[in-house]
Amino acid sequence: MRGRLRPALLPLALGLLVLLGAGKPEAGERRVVFDQLGRRLEVPADPRRVVALAESVTEIVFAVGRGERLVGTTRFADHPPEALRIPRVGTYIQLDIERIAALRPELCIGTRDGNPRAAVERLEALGIPVYVTHPMGLSAMLASIREIGRLLNAEGRAEELAGDLERRIARVAARAQAQGRRPRVFFQIGVDPVVSAGRGTFLHELIETAGGENAAGEAEGYPQYGAEHLVRLAPEVVVITTMTQGADFEAVRRAWGRFPNIPAVRDGRVHVVDAAVFNRPAPRLVDGLETLARLVHPAAASP
């Protein structure tokens, strides 16, 4: 009988312990921060064990020089190569709460763009603070670099990085401004079906900053396109992100090749770029921006 009562009592007792522990100042220094959703949370002043709940967060943590503090990351985190050695905690959409808890993180850093809210709530119920980033565009991405730097006591490095990225973005924007014409750019995510990025996405912002006009700009979110619609859009530049280069990529190119009347096809301006660079709101996004700028305005980009 005693044994059967335990399960009910244990969480209670543990909860009490956690509460008591949090109240004591000597139980490791803590401070209050607000995440990018404006939620108030209490985090260790110098968190040593951190789990990144998204690939982009992993890249940012490494970029601010705190990669060695990551004890867990999401399944597809492959950049920088050191990230491949970190234990996995599921995908950013389906997080493995158990495994995260087993890693005893002092802090989790997640993203509004994909992490289910219920997962964040479950982690916080276990007493693990979750800082949620909300990288909706280039400036928000820079802000999350600075915030993550502050969280991990790497403000100097983060500031340096963010400042550098800011200058690079400004340079691209200035060059784009100098070009009068804005070619219509169709950004293709995924092969089948053809999905593009409309207004309100950071890819839209990237295209605009690079000096293009988003061919999918009349739609919002991530619209889907059929062949008819593509011919009608008549983009001047097509940029395709693909995970698997090679056969897949050739198939997509051939698919576009069926419509030689589309300006981009006629002028040989159908390009394939690395999906990981464009999908993740991390420092590499600025590399993506520069790549995009070169593809949109080839003449202007060459120094």
Place this chain on the structure above:
Amino acid sequence: MRTPLPIARILRVKALLLPVFAAALLAGLAWGSGGGGPGALWRSIAGLPLEDSVLADIFWKIRLPRVLLAALTGAVLSLGGLVFQALLRNPLAEPYILGISGGAAIGAILGILAGLPRFPWGSLAAFAGAMGTVGLLALFSSWRTGLGKDALLLSGVMINAFCGAVILFLISVTSDVRLFNILSWLMGDLSLAAMEQVALLAAVTAVSAAALFFLSHGMNLILLGRDTALSLGVRLEALTWVLLAVTSLMVGVSVSLCGLLGFVGLVMPHLMRLLFGPDHRVLVPACVLGGGAYMIFCDLLARILPRQGEMPVGVVTALIGAPAFIFLLRRAAR
């Protein structure tokens, strides 16, 4: 006509199934991606110190709600199958195949898209969706086309297909990130179970199971055939509607919390009938315990089979259940 409650048999069935249920519960608690194992679980239950203190959190705060939610939803879906098999007098009926779960899912998705909080409005919307499907089924059955009992089941199958199409339609017209969450929930997902959800489903299940137990003699009489039941003084119309409402309520809430889990209501009632005979007064408690244990087992498989991460538990229930459906179809045809 009413035979005395077979208390001895009910107790015997419970004595047989309780250890199975308890074993499933313990297994569900012991294994998972976060480590543990029976030894550590035992130490934690006995109150001995654990080498890895975080395991206590994993056992009692993460796995316990999940295992309990699995048990409850397994019980609900098994009971749902039991009721529909009696009402339609067709061994192939169950909430998923008949589209009741699909209707509930449409309700829940509309609720999510309308921005309603999942609790309690999402569950109520799911209940409304389930009732909608039941209403359609009742409408079809009242046509009396003389096509026999399979016509109603086929209507249900079509309603289910239609619900699937409506769900995909809703997903394609909303290009937004909430879509990802809807998709994993649709496949049946227990990974984010929380105690509040367990409490809600526990309350609904307790009331529904009690009601069904109370009505179980009526279900026995329905199986004797419509005319016989009427001649025995069963108020068939009223009984049918109460059974349908109770089932819709519990299935609706279960779907809104756990998503679509197919074929559970098929596998369990049959197994229980095979083991304990056709008396619903025995089958109702048997389905609660057996269905609960079965779902915990399926969820455990969903957690430990993939080398990385986990698969939706709906995949496991369908992998086991769809072949079982074919098997039962063959048997029924003979």
